[in-house]
Amino acid sequence: xxxxxxxxxxxxxxxxxxxxxxxxxxxxxxxxxxxxxxxxxxxxxxxxxxxxxxxxxxxxxxxxxxxxxxxxxxxxxxxxxxxxxxxxxxxxxxxxxxxxxxxxxxxxxxxxxxxxxxxxxxxxxxxxxxxxxxxxxxxxxxxxxxxxxxxxxxxxxxxxxxxxxxxxxxxxxxxxxxxxxxxxxxxxxxxxxxxxxxxxxxxxxxxxxxxxxxxxxxxxxxxxxxxxxxxxxxxxxxxxxxxxxxxxxxxxxxxxxxxxxxxxxxxxxxxxxxxxxxxxxxxxxxxxxxxxxxxxxxxxxxxxxxxxxxxxxxxxxxxxxxxxxxxxxxxxxxxxxxxxxxxxxxxxxxxxxxxxxxxxxxxxxxxxxxxxxxxxxxxx
Numbered sequence: 001x002x003x004x005x006x007x008x009x010x011x012x013x014x015x016x017x018x019x020x021x022x023x024x025x026x027x028x029x030x031x032x033x034x035x036x037x038x039x040x041x042x043x044x045x046x047x048x049x050x051x052x053x054x055x056x057x058x059x060x061x062x063x064x065x066x067x068x069x070x071x072x073x074x075x076x077x078x079x080x081x082x083x084x085x086x087x088x089x090x091x092x093x094x095x096x097x098x099x100x101x102x103x104x105x106x107x108x109x110x111x112x113x114x115x116x117x118x119x120x121x122x123x124x125x126x127x128x129x130x131x132x133x134x135x136x137x138x139x140x141x142x143x144x145x146x147x148x149x150x151x152x153x154x155x156x157x158x159x160x161x162x163x164x165x166x167x168x169x170x171x172x173x174x175x176x177x178x179x180x181x182x183x184x185x186x187x188x189x190x191x192x193x194x195x196x197x198x199x200x201x202x203x204x205x206x207x208x209x210x211x212x213x214x215x216x217x218x219x220x221x222x223x224x225x226x227x228x229x230x231x232x233x234x235x236x237x238x239x240x241x242x243x244x245x246x247x248x249x250x251x252x253x254x255x256x257x258x259x260x261x262x263x264x265x266x267x268x269x270x271x272x273x274x275x276x277x278x279x280x281x282x283x284x285x286x287x288x289x290x291x292x293x294x295x296x297x298x299x300x301x302x303x304x305x306x307x308x309x310x311x312x313x314x315x316x317x318x319x320x321x322x323x324x325x326x327x328x329x330x331x332x333x334x335x336x337x338x339x340x341x342x343x344x345x346x347x348x349x350x351x352x353x354x355x356x357x358x359x360x361x362x363x364x365x366x367x368x369x370x371x372x373x374x375x376x377x378x379x380x
Contacts, residue, residue: 070103077107084109093127094118101127105134113139120154121145128154132161140164143190147181148172155181159188167193174208175199182208186215194220197244201235202226209235213242221247224271228262229253236262240269248272251298255289256280263289267296275301282316283307290316300325305352309334309343317343321350329355332379336362336370344370354379 028046031039040047077084084104089111092100105111111131116138119127123146132138138158143165146154150173159165165185170192173181186192192212197219200208213219219239224246227235231254240246246266251273254262258281267273273293278300281289285308294300300320305327308316321327327347332354335343348354358379362370 070100073100073103086110086112086114090114090118093124093131094122096122096124096127098124098127098130101130111136113137113141117141117145120151120158121149123149123151123154125151125153125157128157138163140166140168143169144172147178147185148176150176150178150181152178152180152184155184159190165190167191167195170196171199174205174212175203177203177205177208179207179211182211192217194218194222198222198226201232201239202230204230204232204235206234206238209238219244221245221249224250225253228259228266229257231257231259231262233261233265236265246271248274248276251277252280255286255293256284258284258286258289260286260288260292263292267298273298275299275303278304279307282313282320283311285311285313285316287315287319290319294323302326302328302330305331305347306334309340309347310338312338312340312343314340314342314346317346327352329353329357332358333361336367336374337365339365339367339370341369341373344373348377348379356380 028039073084073088084107086109089101089104089109092104093115101115113136115136116128116131119125119131120142128142140163142158142163143155146152146158147169155169167190169190170182170185173179173185174196194217196217197209197212200206200212201223209223221244223239223244224236227233227239228250236250248271250266250271251263254260254266255277263277275298277293277298278290281287281293282304290304302325304320304325305317308320309331317331329352331347331352332344335341335347336358354374356379359371359374362374
């Protein structure tokens with residue numbers, strides 16, 4: 001009866017307040033999961049808005065998006081009763097809103113060192129000057145941010161006005177490839193260390209590395225390691241030609257990342273290697289690297305098999321076995337632990353020993369197909 005009455009009732013179009021989508025998102029941010037599920041079926045517009053809103057939208061919008069309008073900040077504080085916090089000041093500085101920051105300060109909104117750091121990060125000199133003129137604290141992070149993002153005027157202002165800095169300022173400049181920043185910092189007494197050269201090598205900034213070396217910045221084996229890891233041959237050549245030390249980890253890094261040209265250059269120029277070079281190549285599945293290393297006398301051992309089996313690299317396993325690399329029970333255990341049946345079959349078919357631990361590993365990781373194969377092939 002009730003259903004028939006409802007069917008006879010005239011259908012009315014739902015009249016919704018004409019609000020901007022941003023305000024609907026704010027409102028929907030207060031809904032719980034059940035209410036949002038219901039709201040999705042009210043109309044197409046609400047359904048679309050429900051796709052982009054989340055329960056945490058209110059704090060995020062207040063922290064970031066609302067910090068572009070004084071009127072919305074007033075509404076947040078006076079209507080919703082939300083406090084203005086350090087994060088509000090931080091986001092005002094981050095987005096370059098001087099008028100907003102002035103309003104916040106006039107209304108006793110707290111700020112901290114992050115306000116200056118965010119202003120420096122964005123290159124907002126006027127914001128930074130206002131903050132400092134009004135007593136906002138700062139620390140080394142202001143110089144770090146300026147150096148990392150290439151803001152020379154910010155760094156100059158910060159240094160002239162007593163902002164502290166340390167080696168990380170030079171590291172960030174080197175990492176970002178900001179030569180003018182690095183020159184200014186060094187000329188004005190900012191310290192640097194071996195990590196500065198490592199950062200330049202890691203990010204392939206040859207001009208930075210050259211400047212550092214010419215001006216006496218120390219380096220060590222990690223410079224060559226970083227160059228090898230990144231595949232930066234010109235960096236490695238410059239470092240080695242100018243006396244930068246290297247060790248076996250240079251070859252390991254090249255093998256791990258699959259950089260054949262790096263490995264060839266390192267080996268041709270006397271860089272040491274050991275079994276871990278082959279192990280790194282096997283772990284990464286880099287067959288050409290493994291072939292080059294083995295053909296040129298790099299030693300290998302059972303761990304070459306173990307990591308290949310663990311990662312499921314059948315071609316690596318086949319090449320190692322065809323070329324006499326030793327193996328033991330742990331090859332089958334690694335294959336079983338990774339769930340790699342083809343690896344296990346190849347190893348077993350070619351005489352690799354198998355023990356009860358192999359079955360235990362398969363059972364532990366829940367690989368029934370591995371366990372069935374092992375039992376069918378009389379693995380203890």
